[in-house]
Amino acid sequence: MTLDKEWAIGFLDDFADRVIENKQLLSDLDQAIGDGDHGVNMARGLTELKKAFSEKSPATLKDVFKTTAMTLLSKVGGASGPLYGSAFLNMSKKIDADTLTKEQLPDIFEAGLEGIENRGKSHAGEKTMIDVWEPAINAMRQNEFSSDAIEAALQKTKDMKATKGRASYLGERSIGHLDPGAYSSSLLFQALLKSEGAK
Template structure:
C-alpha cells in the first residue's frame, strides 16, 4: 500500500539530510539557495499536514502543493508545487497501484513541463523525473508491483541526474554560464531523485 503522508515525510527527511549538498550544487551554477528553499518548503508541508491532517492521497498531495507554491522561493516552489497539484488531480483512488501511481506521476511531470518549458537535455529536474516516469509507465504496462516499479524509477531518476553533469544548461540561471555549466550536477535533478526515493520508501 502506498502511504502519501509517509512519502512527504520521507521527502522532507531526505531534503534535510541532503540540503547542504543541494546548496553546494546550486552555488556552482545557480543562486546557492536550492537546499535552503527546499528545506523550508518541505518543513512547512509537514507542519501543515500535522495541523490539518488530510484524509486521502489526493488531499495530501494537493495540500503539499499549495504549501510549496507559497513557501518556497525561486523556481523550486512553483515547479514542485505544480507537480504535486497535477499529481493530486490525477489520483482516481486512494489505494494506488502501479498504474495509478504512474498515471499521477506522469500528470505531475506534464505539469512541470507546462510551467518550466523544460525538455530532455536542458539540465533540469526534468532530466531525472522523465526517466522515472518512463520506467513507471513500462512497469504499469507489464503489471509490475508498485514497490518493484519504484525501484526501477529510482534507478532511472538517478541515471538521469548523473547525466546532467555532462550537459550544457539551457534553462534557468545555470544557462547564463554557457559552457561553464558543464561538469556540474543539476541541483533540481538531484532533489528530484530524492522525491522518487521517498516514494519508494512510502510503499508498505
C-alpha cells in the first residue's frame, strides 16, 4: 500500500466519520470532566475538513496534513483545535516527499505528539490525549500496533487523575472517567490502523 496523499485523505476522512458518529459520546465524556463540548467541536471541525477535501483536493501529501491543521485550528473551539492543529502542523513539517513508508509513520506521529506536548505544556500520565498518542506510537515502533493496543491505552486513562486542563479542577473526582481527548485520539489511531498504512 502506497502511503500517498490519497491514502492520507482516506485515513483522515475515516477519522472524521468516526468522530462525527461518536459526537454525542465524546460530548458526554467531556460533560463528566470538562466543558461538555468536545464532540460537538471536533465534529464541526472535521465536517469542515471533509468539505475542504472534497472542494479542493490538496496538491501533495504534506498539504493534506497542513490543510487538516489549518482547518482544525480555525474551526474547532476549546483546547482541542489548537492541540490537534499543532499536531498536524508538526506532522506536515516532517513530510518532505509525496509518499511515506510504513517505517516513517512513527516519526511523523512523534512530531505530532511533540506539537501537542509543546502546545499543552503536558506529558504522559496527566489524563490527556497524550496518553493515547504516546503508547500508540510506541506500539507502532515495536510492531505491536493493534486495535487492542489502542483500546488498552484509552482504558488506562480511566484510572488516572487529571492534572491538566479543565478536568484537573475536579482532582480526585476525575478518576473513573475516560478522557474525551484520549477517546477522540483513539478514533484517530483506529482509523490509521484500518487504513492499512500502519500494519
